[in-house]
Amino acid sequence: MERTTLVLTILGHLLLCVTSAPVKQQRDVDIYSFHINSTVTSRYAITVITSRVANRLNESKEIHFQVKIPKNAFISKFRMTIEGKTYDGVVKQKEAAQQQYSQAVSRGESAGIVSSVGRTLEDFKTSVTVAAFSKVTFELTYEELLKRRLGKYQLQINAQPMQVVADFKIDVYINEHPGISFLEIKGGLKTQELSSAVTSTLASSTKEAWVNFYPTREQQTKCEGCGENGLNGDLIIEYDVKRPKQNGELQASNGYFVHYFAPTDIQKIPKNVVFIIDHSGSMHGRKMAQTRTAMLKILGDLAQEDYFGLIVFDSKVDVWKAELLQATEKNLEQAKAFVKDINDRGATDINAAVLKGVDMITRYPREGSASLLILLTDGDPTAGETNTGRIQENVKQAIGGKFPLYCLGFGFDVNFDFLEKMALENDGVARRIYEDSDADLQLQGFYEEVATPLLTDVQINYNGASNLTQTSFRQYYNGSEIVVAGQITDNSLETLQTEVIAISIDSKVTYQDSVSTKDVIDVLPQHENFIQRLWAYLTVKQLLEKEVTLKGDEKEAAKKKALDLSLKYEFVTPLTSMVVTKPQENETQVAHKPKEGEEPRTHHRRVLALQPSSGFVKSHQYMVQSVRPLGFPFLLGPPGHADAPRLHGHKSPARHPPKASRPTIKLLLQPAVRFLISILPKPICYDAPAGHKLLLLKDPSSDFSMNGHLSDEGFQVIVLHYKTEKLRVSHDNIVYNNGKNRVKFVWGQLDPGNHESHNVSIFLRSTKLNVTMGSVNVVFLLHNKSGDVFLWPVIHQQPKNADIQGILGKTDLQYEEVSDSKIKIKDLEIEATWSSAIDYRFPTAPSVECWLVPVQSALQGELSDFTVSQL
Numbered sequence: 001m002e003r004t005t006l007v008l009t010i011l012g013h014l015l016l017c018v019t020s021a022p023v024k025q026q027r028d029v030d031i032y033s034f035h036i037n038s039t040v041t042s043r044y045a046i047t048v049i050t051s052r053v054a055n056r057l058n059e060s061k062e063i064h065f066q067v068k069i070p071k072n073a074f075i076s077k078f079r080m081t082i083e084g085k086t087y088d089g090v091v092k093q094k095e096a097a098q099q100q101y102s103q104a105v106s107r108g109e110s111a112g113i114v115s116s117v118g119r120t121l122e123d124f125k126t127s128v129t130v131a132a133f134s135k136v137t138f139e140l141t142y143e144e145l146l147k148r149r150l151g152k153y154q155l156q157i158n159a160q161p162m163q164v165v166a167d168f169k170i171d172v173y174i175n176e177h178p179g180i181s182f183l184e185i186k187g188g189l190k191t192q193e194l195s196s197a198v199t200s201t202l203a204s205s206t207k208e209a210w211v212n213f214y215p216t217r218e219q220q221t222k223c224e225g226c227g228e229n230g231l232n233g234d235l236i237i238e239y240d241v242k243r244p245k246q247n248g249e250l251q252a253s254n255g256y257f258v259h260y261f262a263p264t265d266i267q268k269i270p271k272n273v274v275f276i277i278d279h280s281g282s283m284h285g286r287k288m289a290q291t292r293t294a295m296l297k298i299l300g301d302l303a304q305e306d307y308f309g310l311i312v313f314d315s316k317v318d319v320w321k322a323e324l325l326q327a328t329e330k331n332l333e334q335a336k337a338f339v340k341d342i343n344d345r346g347a348t349d350i351n352a353a354v355l356k357g358v359d360m361i362t363r364y365p366r367e368g369s370a371s372l373l374i375l376l377t378d379g380d381p382t383a384g385e386t387n388t389g390r391i392q393e394n395v396k397q398a399i400g401g402k403f404p405l406y407c408l409g410f411g412f413d414v415n416f417d418f419l420e421k422m423a424l425e426n427d428g429v430a431r432r433i434y435e436d437s438d439a440d441l442q443l444q445g446f447y448e449e450v451a452t453p454l455l456t457d458v459q460i461n462y463n464g465a466s467n468l469t470q471t472s473f474r475q476y477y478n479g480s481e482i483v484v485a486g487q488i489t490d491n492s493l494e495t496l497q498t499e500v501i502a503i504s505i506d507s508k509v510t511y512q513d514s515v516s517t518k519d520v521i522d523v524l525p526q527h528e529n530f531i532q533r534l535w536a537y538l539t540v541k542q543l544l545e546k547e548v549t550l551k552g553d554e555k556e557a558a559k560k561k562a563l564d565l566s567l568k569y570e571f572v573t574p575l576t577s578m579v580v581t582k583p584q585e586n587e588t589q590v591a592h593k594p595k596e597g598e599e600p601r602t603h604h605r606r607v608l609a610l611q612p613s614s615g616f617v618k619s620h621q622y623m624v625q626s627v628r629p630l631g632f633p634f635l636l637g638p639p640g641h642a643d644a645p646r647l648h649g650h651k652s653p654a655r656h657p658p659k660a661s662r663p664t665i666k667l668l669l670q671p672a673v674r675f676l677i678s679i680l681p682k683p684i685c686y687d688a689p690a691g692h693k694l695l696l697l698k699d700p701s702s703d704f705s706m707n708g709h710l711s712d713e714g715f716q717v718i719v720l721h722y723k724t725e726k727l728r729v730s731h732d733n734i735v736y737n738n739g740k741n742r743v744k745f746v747w748g749q750l751d752p753g754n755h756e757s758h759n760v761s762i763f764l765r766s767t768k769l770n771v772t773m774g775s776v777n778v779v780f781l782l783h784n785k786s787g788d789v790f791l792w793p794v795i796h797q798q799p800k801n802a803d804i805q806g807i808l809g810k811t812d813l814q815y816e817e818v819s820d821s822k823i824k825i826k827d828l829e830i831e832a833t834w835s836s837a838i839d840y841r842f843p844t845a846p847s848v849e850c851w852l853v854p855v856q857s858a859l860q861g862e863l864s865d866f867t868v869s870q871l
Contacts, residue, residue, distance in 0.1 A: 028055075028056045028057045029053065029054070029055055029056070029057070029061055029063055030053065030054050030056055030163075031051060031052070031053050031161060031163055031165050032052055032053070032054055032165070032166050032167060033050070033051070033052035033165065033166070033167040033168075034050075034051050034052075034161050034165045034167070034168050034169075035048075035049070035050045035051075035167075035168075035169045035170075035171070036048075036049050036050075036157060036159075036169070036170045036171070037050070037170075037171045038155070038157070038170075038171070038172045038173070039172075039173045039175075040146065040155065040172070040173070040174045040175065040176075041175045041530050042175070042176065042177055042249075042251060042258065042260075042530070042531075042534075043145060043146045043260070043483070043534075044143070044144075044145055044146070044530050044531075044533070044534040044537075045143065045144050045145075045146055046141065046142075046143050046530070047069075047073075047141065047142055047143075047144075048139065048140070048141045049067050049138075049139070049140045049141075050137065050138070050139045051065060051137070051138045051139075052135065052136075052137045052138075052167075053065075053130070053135065053136050053137075053138070054134075054135045055130040055131070055132060055133065055134055055135070055136075056133065057132060057133075058132045058133065059132050060129050060130060060131045060132055061129070061130060062127050062128070062129045062130075063127060063128060063129075063130050063136060064125060064126070064127040065125065065126050065127065065128075065138040065140075066123065066124070066125035067123075067124050067125075067140060068121045068122065068123055068124070068158070069121065069122055069124055069140075069142045070120055070121065070122075070142075070144055071120055071121060071122050072144050072145075072147070072541075073122075073142040073143060073144040074142060074143055074144070074537060074540075074566075074571035074572055074573060074593075075124065075140065075141070075142045075571070075572040075578060075593075076141050076142060076143050076569070076570050076571055076572070077089070077139070077140070077141035077570065078124075078126075078138075078139070078140050078141070078578060078580060079138075079139050080126075080128055080136060080137070080138055080139075080580075081136065081137040081139075082128065082130065082134065082135075082136045082137075083131070083134055083135075087580070087581055089578040089579065089580045090578065090579050090581075091566070091567060091570040091571065091572060091576050091577070091578050091579075092567075092576065092577055092578075092579055093563060093567065093575070093576060093577075094574075094575060094576055094577045097576075097577035097579050119432075119434050122593070124140060126138075126580055143533065143537060143571075144537070145483065145534055145537050145538055145541075147481070148262065148479065148480055148481035149449055149479065149480070150445065150448055150449060150479055151479045152238050152239075152240065153238065153239050153240060153241070154236060154237070154238050155172065155174075155236070155237040155238075155239075156187070156234055156235070156236050156237075157170055157172070157213075157234065157235040157236075157237075158233070158234050158235075159189060159213075159231040159232070159233060159234075159235065160230075160231065160232045160233075161230050161231060162229050162230065163228075163229055163230050164217050164220045164221055164228075164229075164230040165217075165220070165230060166217060168214070168215055168220065168230075168231070169212070169213070169214050170211075170212070170213040170214075170235060171210075171211075171212055171213075172210070172211040172212075172237060173208070173209075173210055174208065174209040174210075174211075174237075174239065175207060175208050176207060176241045177207060177249065177251060178207075178241050178242045178243065178244060178249055179205070179206040179207055179241065179242035180202060180206050180207065180208075180209050180239050180240070180241055180242070181206070181239075181240045181241060181242050182238075182239060182240055183200060183202050183209050183211075183237070183238075183239045184237070184238045184239070185198055185200055185211060185235070185236070185237055185238075186236040186237075186238065187233065187234040187235045187236035188224070188233030188234050189213065189215075189223075189231065189233045189234060189235040190235065190236075191223050191224045191233075193219060193222055193223040193224065194215055194219055194223045196219075197213055197214055197215040197216070197219055198211070198212070198213050198235070199211070199212045199214075200212075200237075206242070209239065211235075211237050213235055215231065243262065243263075243264065245513065246263040246264075246265055246266075246511060247261075247263075247498075247500065247511035247512060247513040248260055248261035248262065248263070248498075248500070248511065248513060249261075250496065250498060250513050250514070250515040251515065251531060252488060252496050252515050252516070252517045252531070253528070253529075253531045253532075254528070254529060254531070254532060255487060255488050255517075255532075256485065256486070256487055256488065256531045256532045256534075256535050257462075257465065257485065257486060257487075257488060257496055257515070257517075257531065258483065258484070258485045258531050258534055258535065259460070259462075259483070259484045259485070259498055259513075260481060260482075260483055261460070261476075261481070261482040261483075261484070261500060261511070262480070262481040262482065263454070263455075263511070264454075264478065266454045266455065266504060267454075267504070267505050268303075268452045268453065268454055268478065268505070269368065269369060269370045269453045269454065269455075269456065269504070269505045270303070270305040270306055270307070270366070270368065270369045270370075270505075271306050271307075271369060271370045271371065271372065271451075271453055272306070272307045272308070272324055272361055272364070272366060272369050272370070272371040272372075273302075273306065273307075273308050273309075273371070273372050273373075273374065274308070274309040274310075274311060274324070274357040274360050274361055274372075274373050274374070275295065275298075275308070275309070275310055275311070275374050275376070276311045276313065276353050276354060276356075276357045276373060276374065276375045276376065277291060277295070277310070277311065277312045277313070277342065277376050278312075278313060278314070278348060278350075278353075278375075278376055278377035278378055278379070278410075279312045279313070279314055279342050279343065279344050279345065280313075280314040280315075280344065280345070280346050280347055280348040280378075280379060280382075281314070281344050281345060281346060281347075281761060281772045281777050281797065282344075282348075282378055282379045282413070282770075282777055282796055282797065283344045283378055283410070284344040284775070284777065284797045285344075285797065286435075286439075287344075287378060287410055287411070287435070287439070288342065288343065288344050290439040290440040290443070291342070291376065291410075291440070291443065292339055292340060292342060293440040294439075294440040294441075294443035294444050294447075295339045295443075296336055296339055296340070297440070297444050298443070298444060298447050299327075299332050299335050299336055299339065300332070300336075301447075301448075301451065302327035302332065303327060304326070304327055304328060305326075305327075306326070306327045307324040307325060307326050307327065307364070307366065307369070308324060308325065308327055308335070309321065309323070309324045309325070309357070309360045309361075310335060310338060310339070311353055311356055311357055311360075312342055313348070313349055313350075313352065313353035314344075314345050314346030314347055314348060314349070314383070315346040315347040315348070315349050315382075315383035315384070315756065316346065316349070317349065317352045317353050317356050319356065319360070320335060320338045322360075323360065323363070323364050324360060324361070324364045346383070346756075346761065347382040347383035347754070347756065347761055347763060348377065348379045348380065348381055348382045348383055349381065349382075349383040349384035349385075350375070350377060350381040350384075350391060351381060351384050351385035351386075351390075351391040351394060351395075352384045352385070353375075354373070354375060354391075354395050354398075354405070355394060355395065355398055357373045357375075358373065358395070358398040358399055359398075361373065361403065362398075362402070368505050368506050370403070370453035370456050370475055371402070371403035372403055372404050372405075372406065372428075372450060372453075372475070373399075373403065373404070373405045373406065373428075374406045374408065374447070374450075375405065375406065375407045375408065375419075376408045376410060376433070376443070377407075377408075377409065377410065377414060377419070378409070378410035378411045378413065378414050379413055379414055379415075379770075380413075380414070380415045380418075380765065380768075380770075382752075382754065382763040382765075382770060383754070383763075386752045386765070388415065388418040391418075391422070392418070392421055392422050392425060395422055395425075395426065396422075396425045396426060399426045401426075401427070403426075403427075403474070404423075404426055404427040404428035404474050404475060405422065405423055405426040405427075405428045406423060406428040406429060406430075406431070406446070406450065407419035407420070407422055407423040407428065407429075407430040407431075408430075408431050408432075408433050408443065408446060409430060409431070409432050409433065410433045410435070410439070411433070411434075411435045412432075412435070412842070413779065413796065414432075416430065416432060417548075420548060421548050421549060424545055424546075424548055424549050425549045427474035427475075431446055433446075448479075449477060449479065449480065450475075450477050451477070452477055452478035452479070453475050453476070453477055453478075454476055454477065454478050454504075455475065455476040455502040455503065455504060455509070456474065456475050456476075456502065456503045457474070457502060457503045458472070458473040458474075458475075458476050458482065458500065458501075458502040459471065459472050459500070459501045459502070460472075460482070460484055460498060460499070460500050460501075461498070461499045461501070462484075462486060462496065462497070462498050462499075463493075463496075463497050464488060464489065464490035464493040464496065465486045465487060465488050465489060465490075465496065466486065466487055466489045467486055467487040467489075467535075467539070468484060468485075468486035469483075469484055469485050469486065469535070469538045469539055469542055470484065470542050471484055476502070483538065485531070485534055485535035485538050485539070486535065487535070488517055493517055494516065494517055495514050495515070495516055495517065496514060496515050496516075496517055497512070497513070497514045498512065498513050498514070499511070499512050500512075533569060536565050536568070536569045536571070537569075537571070539561075539562075539565055540562050540565050540566055540571060540573055543558045543559075543561055543562035543565075544562055544573065544574060544575075546558050547559050547562065559575065562575055563575045563576065572593050573593055574593050576593075671689070671690040671712040672687040672688060672689050672690060673687070673688055673690060673710055673712075673713070673714065674686070674687050674688075674837035674838075674852075675687075675688055675807065675858075676837065676839070676848065676850055677813050677858060679813055679814065679815075681817070682817075682849070682850065682851055683848055683849075683850040683851070684813065684815065684823075684850060684851050684853055684858055685835065685837055685850035685851065685852050685853070685858075686852065686853055686854065686855040686857070686858035686859070687852070687855065688710065688807075688855055688863060689710075689863075690710050690711055690712045691710065691711075692709075692710050692863070692867050693707060693708070693709050693710075693867060693868050693869070693870070693871060694707065694708055694709075694710055694806075694807060694866055694867060694868070695707055695805065695806045695807065695866050695867070695868050696708050696718070696793065696806045696807060696808045697776070697795065697799070697804065697805070697806040697808045697809055698804065698805040698806050698809070699774075699775075699776070699799035699803075699804050699805075700803065700805070701799075701803065702722070702723075702774050702775065702799060703721070703722060703723045704720075704721065704722045704773060704774055704776055704799060705720070705721045705806075706718065706719070706720045706721075706776075706778065706793070706806070706808075707719055707868050707870075707871045708791075708793065708871070709871060711790055712788070713783075713785060713788045713790045714783065714790030714791055714792050714840060715790060715791040715792070715793065716730060716731055716790060716791070717729070717730045717731075717791075717871060718730075718780065718791055718793055718871075719871040720771065720773055720778070722759060722760065722773040722774055722776075723759070724738060724739050725737070725738045725739075725757075725759065725760055725773070726738075727760075727762070727771060727773070728871075729769065729771075729780055729791060730791070731747070731782065731789045731790055731791055732746075732747070733745060733746050733747065734746075734747070734762070734764060734769060736755060736760070736762060738757070738760075743755050743762075745762075745764045745769075747764075747766075747767060747782050748766055748767065749764070752764060752765045759773065759774055760772065760773050767781060767782040767783075767843070768780070768781055768782075768843075769781075769782075772797075774799075775797065775799055776795075776797060776798070776799050777795075777796040777797035778793055778794065778795055778796065779793070779794045779796055780792065780793050780794075781794065781840060781841075781843060783840055783845065785845075792840035792841065793808070794841045795808050806866065807859060807866050813825065813858070813860070814826075815851075820834075821833070823851055823853070825853075825857055825860075826860070828857075830853055830854065830857045831853075831854075832851040832852060832853050833851070833852045834849065834850075834851065834852070835849070835850060835851075835852040836848060836849045836850065837850065
């Protein structure tokens with residue numbers, strides 16, 4: 001029997017800070033109890049994180065609660081209990097919560113307390129002021145229908161409380177009706193030092209399992225990866241369920257049912273697969289290398305009965321072979337040689353590439369096989385047809401519902417909404433591939449999920465039931481699971497019957513099953529309605545996906561139904577918000593659920609920069625958001641000074657409070673813009689005064705240079721030189737000149753603009769300009785902040801030469817943290833302040849926290865070394 005994968009990520013990460021206390025006093029605010037309790041009942045997980053905190057000082061202090069939850073989960077409850085009084089979060093329609101959100105913003109208070117923090121997680125955080133010698137209890141509940149992937153169930157719990165906790169417990173209870181076939185505990189918290197803290201029990205009936213993790217205070221400090229900040233690691237629980245019946249597992253309770261269908265004893269179907277690979281200029285470097293590595297492994301895993309094709313594209317579409325070829329040893333060796341020679345170049349014609357893939361499959365149909373397209377791209381369409389709506393229509397019409405299209409978006413510059421809609425419209429899914437050292441493994445992992453089709457054209461029917469979730473599925477793959485839920489509307493029905501009709505390798509197959517509607521499922525009393533909540537969860541998830549592909553009245557109807565269910569079951573979804581009313585003066589916080597790739601609102605902060613010469617006070621109000629780790633330095637600004645005077649509602653950064661309880665005022669003689677160098681363990685930032693002409697990037701070996709004129713907010717003009725070619729980018733227009741020809745573009749023009757020559761590629765869409773000159777790729781974003789229009793450059797591809805110059809060429813800076821106010825750069829200790837600033841690298845303009853250091857320390861030289869006399 002195959003083992004199947006299910007992932008549950010529960011990360012208990014608790015950060016505490018005192019906004020004005022020295023670090024040495026932080027233990028006076030004590031997490032004396034921290035519990036994670038997760039109950040998994042037939043794949044539906046309900047997790048409760050409870051943290052009890054005491055303020056042991058003789059003055060009131062602000063305490064922050066921060067935990068990480070799975071992206072697929074819906075928060076369903078949050079409460080704070082202070083001095084016997086409970087404050088519950090209330091789920092409302094997003095628009096209905098807007099007034100309270102706006103009021104919080106106007107007071108400079110925190111708002112928007114859910115944010116994306118990585119591949120699978122979202123950050124939930126809030127704060128409350130606790131009186132002297134008082135306690136607060138935080139309790140967060142979230143729910144998730146767990147999904148099977150890659151041959152195993154895996155439940156992952158991350159413990160990172162940020163301090164040693166006297167009463168630390170993780171309790172996991174798993175109840176699987178057909179029985180649990182095996183149970184294994186792994187992970188960084190299952191080290192030799194912590195082995196005695198982990199216990200697991202599998203009931204003799206095998207239907208129930210318990211896993212407990214109770215580390216002592218000493219174990220929390222002396223285990224591998226532990227220290228003064230306590231535990232930091234994963235507890236991974238792997239298990240599988242017994243599958244005695246190939247027709248699946250059917251459960252009914254309280255008028256609702258759920259059907260799990262995952263047959264394994266089926267001969268696999270040969271597949272026809274076409275890989276469509278973007279090799280435009282933005283795929284340069286590690287992206288391209290990782291794609292080649294992944295494709296070589298994937299080709300090696302093709303079965304001999306499979307047929308495959310390879311398409312690479314930039315502004316042109318190149319086909320390895322004109323038709324699909326069988327995965328023989330000879331053909332695979334030739335294909336691998338082709339993959340090894342794939343290099344980056346040119347622009348991005350997604351429309352022509354995908355249509356070519358559709359054409360290859362439809363021209364060479366094979367009976368008894370399953371077809372699929374896999375598209376990998378890292379950017380927007382910039383050549384050929386560039387209107388994303390027309391591309392989606394073209395692809396949908398060409399595929400005609402005959403096979404699925406899977407879209408893999410590499411990195412964060414890709415238009416993920418476009419890929420998601422195109423995939424969903426064609427029975428596939430979109431997946432983001434994160435730019436990291438394991439990107440090739442991410443690509444391989446996705447392919448493994450769809451590598452073994454077992455059934456096609458799956459249709460599931462139920463008698464006496466309605467309000468069903470999705471019942472038609474284009475393909476079913478080994479290691480996955482089809483889940484359908486619904487309401488039993490026939491009150492006189494004593495037995496619910498189901499019928500699954502599908503196409504196997506060579507014939508039509510039928511699976512039938514039934515279950516008594518009167519059966520009582522053995523679950524905990526507080527979870528007795530889990531099937532109803534599972535149905536609501538799955539219905540909302542699928543309606544939100546469906547709404548992406550619909551238009552007009554159908555779109556509004558799907559959105560309304562999803563909203564009504566979200567409100568009824570109190571789920572925080574993209575259509576709802578949770579309003580948290582805080583005890584101090586009825587302050588509120590509003591939790592929004594972000595979309596994939598979206599930088600959500602987390603909280604607002606007001607900062608003052610003073611100009612004493614004129615007596616003018618300039619106020620910056622901006623959103624602070626999570627930010628992803630980046631490979632190259634990028635620009636941030638305007639500065640968010642940690643040592644600026646506090647306004648009402650202003651809160652210090654979570655982990656590094658200022659040294660004194662009374663804030664100081666730093667007087668800036670002129671406006672400054674904050675730059676950031678993205679390095680580990682935490683980013684470094686510095687302020688550069690406005691008005692300078694700066695050397696941004698220079699590669700002497702290729703005659704490339706980029707200079708910019710810094711204004712109060714960002715750059716007003718940036719000029720790029722490459723040999724005899726020149727590009728002038730301003731907030732008004734873009735002008736390219738090669739000495740013979742002159743091409744002009746205007747920001748916001750209706751039709752996309754582009755220009756290509758042997759050495760230069762320029763593509764403009766609305767407020768985003770993509771430029772490739774030689775081996776350098778730069779994207780310029782045009783921002784409008786309260787009427788101030790300015791440019792922001794983002795280096796996507798550095799010069800190949802290692803001897804690069806300029807403030808954006810600082811990629812090799814290294815440092816170590818010495819204390820909470822000092823870091824060491826190249827054996828020199830310097831004063832540093834934990835601060836933040838806006839990141840205009842993204843259109844959403846998030847914020848990132850960073851160590852603020854003097855400009856000379858960050859650049860390892862004077863600012864004058866990086867100024868130029870002319871652009």
